[in-house]
Amino acid sequence: MFRFRESEIKNLNLQNFKTHKMSKLIAPSVLAADFANLQRDVEMINRSEADWFHIDIMDGVFVPNISFGMPVLRDIAKHATKTIDCHLMIVDPDRYVKTFADLGCDILTVHYEACTHLHRTLQLIKSHGMKAGVALNPHTSVGLLKDTIKDIDMVCIMSVNPGFGGQSFIENTYDKVKELKNMITEKGADTLIEIDGGVTDKNAKQLVDAGADVLVAGSYVFKSSDQVATIAGLKSMVNPSI
Numbered sequence: 001m002f003r004f005r006e007s008e009i010k011n012l013n014l015q016n017f018k019t020h021k022m023s024k025l026i027a028p029s030v031l032a033a034d035f036a037n038l039q040r041d042v043e044m045i046n047r048s049e050a051d052w053f054h055i056d057i058m059d060g061v062f063v064p065n066i067s068f069g070m071p072v073l074r075d076i077a078k079h080a081t082k083t084i085d086c087h088l089m090i091v092d093p094d095r096y097v098k099t100f101a102d103l104g105c106d107i108l109t110v111h112y113e114a115c116t117h118l119h120r121t122l123q124l125i126k127s128h129g130m131k132a133g134v135a136l137n138p139h140t141s142v143g144l145l146k147d148t149i150k151d152i153d154m155v156c157i158m159s160v161n162p163g164f165g166g167q168s169f170i171e172n173t174y175d176k177v178k179e180l181k182n183m184i185t186e187k188g189a190d191t192l193i194e195i196d197g198g199v200t201d202k203n204a205k206q207l208v209d210a211g212a213d214v215l216v217a218g219s220y221v222f223k224s225s226d227q228v229a230t231i232a233g234l235k236s237m238v239n240p241s242i
Contacts (some may be wrong), residue, residue, distance in 0.1 A: 024238040025214040026231055027052035027085055027194070030076065031067055032218030038072075041222070042079050048231040052083040052107075054196070054216045057100075059090040062114055063162050070103060077104030085214075087135060087196065089162050090114065094121055101128035109133030109156050109194075112140055122151050133194070137162060138170050142180040150189045154214070155180060160197030169198030174210045181211030201237060208238045 028050050033041040045053055055073060060066040067089075077084050086105040090096070093110040100108055108130045115121045118134065125132040135156040136142060145155065157176055160167035177193060184191045194214035195207050204215055217234060224230040 023235075024208050024212070025051040026235050026238075027054035027214055027216045028221045028227075028231065029054045029056065029196070029216050029218030031056045032222040034222070035068075038076075039079070041227075042076055044227055045231075046079075046081045048228045049235045050082065050231050052085040052214070053080050054085045054087065054218075055105075056087045057090060062091045062111065063089045070099065073100075073105075074103050080104075083107065085109070085133075085194075087133075087156060088114075089135075094124055097121075097124050097130075098128055101130055105130055107131040107133055107154060109135050109154065111135045111137065111162075112144060113137055119148055119151060122148065135162075135196070136176075138173075142176055142183060145180075146183060146187070149183060149187050149191055152189070152191050154192040154194055156194040156196050156216075157212075158197055159195050159199070162197075167198055169200075169203055174206060177207060177210040177212055201234060204234055204238050 026049070028045050030053060053076065055076065056067050057073070058065050058067040073086070083106045084104055085107045086100055087109045089111060091114055093114055097108065108125045110121055110133070112118060112134050122132040131153040133154040133156055134145065134152050135158060137158050138161060145152065157173060157180065159170050159173040173195065177195070180193055192213040193211055194216060195212045196216040199207070199215045199217045200220040207215060215234070215238065221227050221230050
C-alpha cells in the first residue's frame with residue numbers, strides 16, 4: 001500500500017515540481033539527532049516546517065559506520081506525521097526492500113554503487129508502493145544514470161563521503177547538480193534532486209539555484225539552539241516567494 005500521508009501527496013507531485021509550482025523541501029537527518037532523546041527530536045520535526053524525515057541506514061560494510069536498524073525505524077515511522085525518506089547505505093539492498101516498505105518507508109533510496117541490476121532494484125521498490133531513489137557517492141558520475149533516469153523518482157547526490165555526519169561540504173557538488181538537472185530536463189524525466197551532506201544556510205540557496213529540490217540537513221539543524229527556527233529559516237531561504 002502506498003502510504004504517503006495526505007498532506008504530503010501535493011509535495012510529492014513530481015509533475016508539479018517539474019514545472020516549479022511546488023516549494024523546495026527540507027528533510028532533517030535523524031542521524032544527527034540526540035539518540036538519548038529521540039522521541040523529543042521526532043516530535044520537534046513533526047511540529048516544525050520540515051517536509052520529510054531523512055533516515056540513514058548503515059550496515060558497517062558499504063560504509064564504515066553502523067547507524068540504527070529496524071526497531072528504531074519502526075518506532076520513528078509510527079510517530080512521524082511526515083514523509084519517511086529512507087537512505088540505504090548497505091550492500092545488496094534488494095534483500096530488505098519489502099522489510100523497509102513494511103516498516104513504513106515512503107521513499108527508499110539505494111546506492112548506485114551497491115546495485116548489480118539497478119533497473120530491477122528500482123522496479124522492486126516501486127512494486128512495494130514506495131518511491132524509488134538512487135544515491136550517488138561524490139566520485140560517481142551522474143552520467144551513469146542516463147539510461148535509467150526516467151525510472152528514478154529521486155536522485156540523492158552525496159555532497160560528503162557517506163558514512164558519518166558532520167562532514168564538510170564538497171564544493172564541486174554545484175556542478176554535479178547542474179549536470180544532473182540538465183539530464184533530467186533533456187530526458188523529460190520527473191525526477192527530484194536531493195542533496196545530502198554539509199547543507200547549511202551558507203550553501204542552501206546556491207544548491208537550489210543549481211537545481212536541487214530537497215535539502216537534507218543534519219548537524220546544521222540539530223546542533224542549533226533553536227531547531228524549529230533553524231528549519232523555518234532554511235525553508236524560507238530556499239522558498240523566498242512563500
